[in-house]
Amino acid sequence: MRKAVEVLQDELRAFRGGRATPGLVDHLRIEYYGNLTPLKSLATVSAPEVDQLVIKPFDPASVKDIEKAIKSSDLSIAPIVEGKFIRLNIPPLSEERRKQLVQQAKQAGEQTKVSIRNVRRDTIKQLEQQQKDKAITEDDLQAGRKQCDDITKEFSDKVDGMVAHKAKEIMES
Structure with a gap:
């Protein structure tokens, strides 16, 4: 992530x-x-x-x-x-070009969030396999899922913040 x-x-x-x-x-x-x-x-x-x-x-x-x-x-x-x-x-940006750049930044942010969710999915699959193999308990599986969800939310929020900051920077300048 x-x-x-x-x-x-x-x-x-x-x-x-x-x-x-x-x-x-x-x-x-x-x-x-x-x-x-x-x-x-x-x-x-x-x-x-x-x-x-x-x-x-x-x-x-x-x-x-x-x-x-x-x-x-x-x-x-x-x-x-x-x-x-x-x-x-560097020529000044037109309003239309600024909006295009903001859209591209948002798309890049969405792609990053998809990557983060894929890491979350793979991690949960590993935890479920470990529980199936009796390496961890059901409680450990639930705790791992919660921790994984919390970390996913933290990174997704970080991505949203980065994209919002960049969008503001593009539109202000």
């Missing part, structure tokens, strides 16, 4: 609000000497202004590879190459 929440956190970082954050480009993979390499491994990403990202590659020769990856990504942002670094100007 914890892993599902961590995956959601990474997904939500890629959703952009009105301000530029390095998380927007964290998911990019760059073809670098024949290998797909995460952008984090090739460059530093900073946000000097609210509507701008600056990517400074460790190896100046990789600028063209990074530019190519940005152009072919789903970012819809044109990179501006300035010597040894790349500048990304």
Whole structure:
């Protein structure tokens, strides 16, 4: 369940609000000497202004590879190459696009909650099998179910909170 929440956190970082954050480009993979390499491994990403990202590659020769990856990504942002670094100007979001992003964030949250419920289902099946094999008592089974339900609710509430926070961030900016 914890892993599902961590995956959601990474997904939500890629959703952009009105301000530029390095998380927007964290998911990019760059073809670098024949290998797909995460952008984090090739460059530093900073946000000097609210509507701008600056990517400074460790190896100046990789600028063209990074530019190519940005152009072919789903970012819809044109990179501006300035010597040894790349500048990304982040345009403001329209109201319609904000609503689309909120819907996508909610969908990601629902997928995470499905994953959490699947973990709950598998855990309860294991408990029932242990009870059938006489490894645990009926009381242990009931206590385990209750504990599993409580943990499931805790993680589901955490997911709801994360999605609500991201939706608020997207709509405010």
